[in-house]
Amino acid sequence: GAVVSQHPSRVICKSGTSVKIECRSLDFQATTMFWYRQFPKQSLMLMATSNEGSKATYEQGVEKDKFLINHASLTLSTLTVTSAHPEDSSFYICSAKGAKNIQYFGAGTRLSVL
């Protein structure tokens, strides 16, 4: 149980294009999902908290117009990186809050912007 699926696992795009990443809780409902970014040899940095049916809460320094988050159902949250640039290249990972407030993570998405 408590499986989170993240898609795609890898994406390469041209500068200026937008990329959408999906995060699904497969066997449980998640009213709260989280989006993280991880730089090499660094910890996971929380970008935003996504609550179903309401606007996401962004951490300080994260541009909400750059990283659009939609949590339209209890099993799906999406992160759209708009007008991606090379500096947006990173490893993005989502999690869904399950029972006992434990976060279950997806496998992550490696974004490379050329």
Place this chain on the structure above:
Amino acid sequence: DQQVKQNSPSLSVQEGRISILNCDYTNSMFDYFLWYKKYPAEGPTFLISISSIKDKNEDGRFTVFLNKSAKHLSLHIVPSQPGDSAVYFCAASTKSGGSNYKLTFGKGTLLTVNP
């Protein structure tokens, strides 16, 4: 400012011996702590957690110890197995600010268990 610190970037132990991974935190509001394990190209997998009202939690080969006065926790793995080789992340959360239980992660410790 790193609120959760894992000062050892790597640790190497022999199969069958004990692995001890350490974690320190600075925020006294943290009241729930978790350990995650991460293999390359995969997401972190939840291992074990502990609430601040306890000082020990055990699950099979994994035991987490919490020393609140020292703001220190550790994960013990015994006996260590080669399949335990992975990056281990310590994470902490606080109940303040709502019920979202946001996690703050350390940088991780790469554990290598040698056969």
